Amino acid sequence: EAGVVQSPRYKIIEKKQPVAFWCNPISGHNTLYWYRQNLGQGPELLIRYENEEAVDDSQLPKDRFSAERLKGVDSTLKIQPAELGDSAVYLCASSNYILGLIYEQYFGPGTRLTVT
Amino acid sequence: GQQLNQSPQSMFIQEGEDVSMNCTSSSIFNTWLWYKQDPGEGPVLLIALYKAGELTSNGRLTAQFGITRKDSFLNISASIPSDVGIYFCAGPSRFGQGTRLTINP
Numbered sequence: 049e050a051g052v053v054q055s056p057r058y059k060i061i062e063k064k065q066p067v068a069f070w071c072n073p074i075s076g077h078n079t080l081y082w083y084r085q086n087l088g089q090g091p092e093l094l095i096r097y098e099n100e101e102a103v104d105d106s107q108l109p110k111d112r113f114s115a116e117r118l119k120g121v122d123s124t125l126k127i128q129p130a131e132l133g134d135s136a137v138y139l140c141a142s143s144n145y146i147l148g149l150i151y152e153q154y155f156g157p158g159t160r161l162t163v164t
Numbered sequence: 165g166q167q168l169n170q171s172p173q174s175m176f177i178q179e180g181e182d183v184s185m186n187c188t189s190s191s192i193f194n195t196w197l198w199y200k201q202d203p204g205e206g207p208v209l210l211i212a213l214y215k216a217g218e219l220t221s222n223g224r225l226t227a228q229f230g231i232t233r234k235d236s237f238l239n240i241s242a243s244i245p246s247d248v249g250i251y252f253c254a255g256p257s258r259f260g261q262g263t264r265l266t267i268n269p
Binding site: 052081083088089090091092093096104139141152153154155156157158 | 168170197199204205206207208209212252254257258259260261262
C-alpha cells in the first residue's frame with residue numbers, strides 16, 4: 049500500500065512569491081491534515097478535512113494561506129505571498145475518522161520550505 | 165485550545181538503558197498516539213491508544229493511556245542506537261513538543 053505522497057520535497061523561494069504544496073493521501077482515508085513544523089517543535093495543525101469539508105481551520109492564517117481538497121482526495125496548500133517566517137516543513141497526513149474517533153494518522157515526508 | 169506538555173524535552177542515555185517519557189493534556193482525550201520522527205522524515209506512528217487504562221506494547225515499546233484520560237506515557241526497554249530520534253505524543257490533531265533521545269554507545 050502506498051503511503052502519503054507529498055511534492056515537492058524541497059522548495060526555495062523569495063519572500064512575497066507564491067508557493068503551493070501537493071498531497072495525495074492513503075487510498076480510502078477520509079481525513080486529511082496539513083501541519084506546519086518549525087525547527088525543534090512538534091507539528092502544528094493548519095487545517096483538517098473530512099472528505100471535501102474543512103472541519104478545523106482555526107489555526108490557518110487565512111490572510112495568506114489557502115487550501116483545497118477537491119473531490120475529497122488530493123489536497124493543495126498555498127501560501128501567497130510567502131514571508132520569511134513561513135520557512136518550515138509542511139507535513140500532510142491522512143487517517144480515517146469514524147464515529148467520533150480519529151484513528152491513526154499517517155504522515156508524508158513533508159515539504160521543506162525556505163523563504164529567502 | 166488543548167495544551168500538551170511532553171517531558172522530558174531531551175534525554176541522554178547509555179545503550180541498553182530503559183527510557184520513559186510522558187505527556188499530559190489540559191483536556192480529556194479519546195485517543196493518544198505516539199510517534200517517532202527521524203531527520204528529514206515525517207513522524208511514524210509507533211503506538212495508538214483508544215481506551216483509558218489501556219496498556220499496549222510494540223516490541224520493546226510500551227505505552228499506556230492514563231485513567232484520567234489526560235495523560236500517557238511511553239517506555240522503551242533496552243535501548244539500541246536506532247532508537248535515536250524525536251518522540252512525539254499526540255491527541256486528536258495536537259502534538260507535544262517532542263522528546264529528543266540521544267544514545268551514547
